[in-house]
Every structure is written in C-alpha cells, then in structure tokens.
Amino acid sequence: MQKTKKQILSEIDDILKDRQDKSKQLAKQNKDLAYSKTDAYKYVCLCHDLIYKLGISKAKKENTKSLELELEKNKKLLVEELKKVDLKIQDLKVVPSCSECNDTGFVKNKMCKCYKKLLNEKLLENSGLSKSKLPSFKSVNFEVFNNNVLDNVKKLYSFAENYTNKENPEKTFVTICGKVGVGKTYLTECMLNEYIKQNKFVQFITSFELNNIFLNYHLANIENKKEILDYILNCDVLVIDDLGTENILKNVTVEYLYLIISERQRNKKITIITTNLNPNEISEKYDERIFSRLCDKQNCYLFNFEGSDLRLKK
Numbered sequence: 001m002q003k004t005k006k007q008i009l010s011e012i013d014d015i016l017k018d019r020q021d022k023s024k025q026l027a028k029q030n031k032d033l034a035y036s037k038t039d040a041y042k043y044v045c046l047c048h049d050l051i052y053k054l055g056i057s058k059a060k061k062e063n064t065k066s067l068e069l070e071l072e073k074n075k076k077l078l079v080e081e082l083k084k085v086d087l088k089i090q091d092l093k094v095v096p097s098c099s100e101c102n103d104t105g106f107v108k109n110k111m112c113k114c115y116k117k118l119l120n121e122k123l124l125e126n127s128g129l130s131k132s133k134l135p136s137f138k139s140v141n142f143e144v145f146n147n148n149v150l151d152n153v154k155k156l157y158s159f160a161e162n163y164t165n166k167e168n169p170e171k172t173f174v175t176i177c178g179k180v181g182v183g184k185t186y187l188t189e190c191m192l193n194e195y196i197k198q199n200k201f202v203q204f205i206t207s208f209e210l211n212n213i214f215l216n217y218h219l220a221n222i223e224n225k226k227e228i229l230d231y232i233l234n235c236d237v238l239v240i241d242d243l244g245t246e247n248i249l250k251n252v253t254v255e256y257l258y259l260i261i262s263e264r265q266r267n268k269k270i271t272i273i274t275t276n277l278n279p280n281e282i283s284e285k286y287d288e289r290i291f292s293r294l295c296d297k298q299n300c301y302l303f304n305f306e307g308s309d310l311r312l313k314k
C-alpha cells in the first residue's frame with residue numbers, strides 16, 4: 001500500500017528524532033566512560049570554572065593573562081586524561097549528523113539539505129518505480145534514436161523538460177501516443193526525477209496495476225473505498241504507463257478511469273499518460289468522454305507518434 005504524504009513526513013521526523021537521540025546517547029556513553037575510568041571530570045569542572053571566571057574578568061576589563069594560562073594548562077591535562085580511554089574533548093559533546101540544522105531538518109524555517117535528501121529518497125521509494133535512481137534530462141543519449149524520428153523525439157524531450165519546470169502549467173494533462181521505441185517510459189522517469197527534486201508527491205503506475213486497483217475499489221466495502229483511490233486521485237503528479245495494455249473489465253475499467261481523469265483534470269493535477277494506442281484506438285477502446293479528456297488539445301498536450309518508425313537503433 002502506498003503511503004500518504006503525511007505518513008512520509010512523519011517517517012522523516014522519526015528518522016531525525018532518532019539521529020538526535022543517537023548523538024546524545026553517544027556523548028553520554030563517552031562521558032560515562034571518561035568520568036568513570038579517568039580523572040577527566042575533575043579537569044572538565046576546573047575548565048568550566050576558569051571559563052566562567054575569565055568571562056567576569058573580561059567584563060571588568062582586568063588582566064586575564066594568568067587565567068588564560070591556567071585554562072590552557074587544564075585543557076592539556078584533560079586531553080591527556082581522555083587519551084587514556086581513546087577519546088577527544090569533542091567526543092564529550094553532542095555531535096549531530098548534520099551540523100547545519102543540528103538534525104532538526106530546518107535552518108531558519110527553510111528545509112535543510114539533509115531533510116530534502118531524506119524526503120526525495122522517500123518520495124522515490126514510494127513512487128511505485130522500483131528504482132534507486134532515476135534518469136535525468138541531462139543524461140539522455142539521443143544517439144540511440146533513428147535519424148527519421150530524432151527531430152520528433154528531441155522536440156518531445158525538450159517540451160517535457162520545459163513542462164516539468166513550469167510552476168502552474170496551463171494544461172495539466174500530457175498524453176504521449178506512440179509505438180515502442182520513443183522511450184516513453186524513460187521520458188516519464190526523467191520527468192518524475194524533476195518533480196521529486198521539487199518535492200512533489202509522485203506516483204507511477206502501469207495501466208495493468210491501475211486496473212487491478214479499480215477492481216479492488218469496485219469490490220471493497222464502502223468504508224474502505226476512499227483509501228484505495230486516495231493517493232491516485234490526490235498525488236501531485238501521476239503517470240499512467242502503457243494505457244491500453246489492460247483488459248477492459250465491464251463496469252470497472254472505463255468508469256473508474258474516467259473518474260480518475262476527470263477528477264484530476266478538475267483539480268488541475270499533473271497527469272502524464274503513455275500509450276501504444278493512437279487517438280482513434282483510444283476512442284474505440286474506451287469511450288468518447290475519455291477520448292476527449294486525453295486527446296482533445298483543449299484539455300491536454302498530445303504527442304502522437306503514429307505513423308513514424310520509432311524503432312530504436314539495433
């Protein structure tokens with residue numbers, strides 16, 4: 001079962017809390033060891049005391065030379081004591097794994113790099129793509145495409161890259177029709193990579209999996225229904241891959257597909273659909289309503305590679 005955004009954020013909070021606990025625990029262990037096996041505690045107290053006195057002395061603008069020397073001497077003695085148990089002064093302090101945010105995840109109310117890294121890992125883990133790394137637009141190798149399709153493919157990739165960087169695209173649906181070989185799935189992975197970097201909650205689902213979810217939904221008790229479709233309806237970016245390869249289940253496939261499509265269009269949620277069908281075949285396999293939502297240029301950006309030879313170079 002996919003997680004909700006709320007669940008993901010709460011998991012990250014737990015990880016950060018755990019990091020904080022671990023570094024506190026480590027400092028405590030080190031202190032316990034040093035203070036029980038050596039005279040370190042004595043010198044820690046002396047140093048604290050001297051630092052306090054130095055502060056007062058400085059405030060009174062007195063000569064602090066002798067206090068400074070005394071502090072230096074005691075620090076050296078502390079270092080010597082700690083060496084006996086293989087520790088350094090630093091080891092007695094709480095050292096967070098991220099020094100920028102002290103493992104709170106935020107710096108001045110802004111997401112810290114460590115938090116973003118965790119979030120992006122979790123978003124990918126939860127995306128439905130069983131990959132630990134996604135391809136990026138920068139790494140697309142156009143040499144694998146035949147010359148007769150190269151212009152079209154380049155146009156599509158360039159559109160997709162611009163599209164993913166738009167804050168509020170005019171149309172939130174993209175339909176990519178075409179036979180095997182344009183790298184449709186690869187393209188959607190590049191897009192999802194960009195969306196994850198923008199901390200968007202993304203979902204990749206094949207039409208086959210989607211059809212099974214529709215069936216579960218259809219058969220579920222009314223009280224369980226909402227949860228089943230929730231993440232598909234509400235995720236920031238949805239990819240439906242290979243539409244048309246699923247079997248049409250009576251009263252299920254077309255009905256719920258239309259529900260998902262119309263709800264997401266109404267809520268202006270980005271949805272990317274790849275299919276081996278051409279627009280005519282979409283209208284035949286589903287119905288006029290779905291055809292109009294997915295192929296009418298008023299509702300979506302349509303890329304139709306029908307007719308071109310899109311095979312990859314061998």
Ligand SMILES: [Zn+2]
Nearest residue numbers: 098101112114
């Ligand atoms: Zn951080």
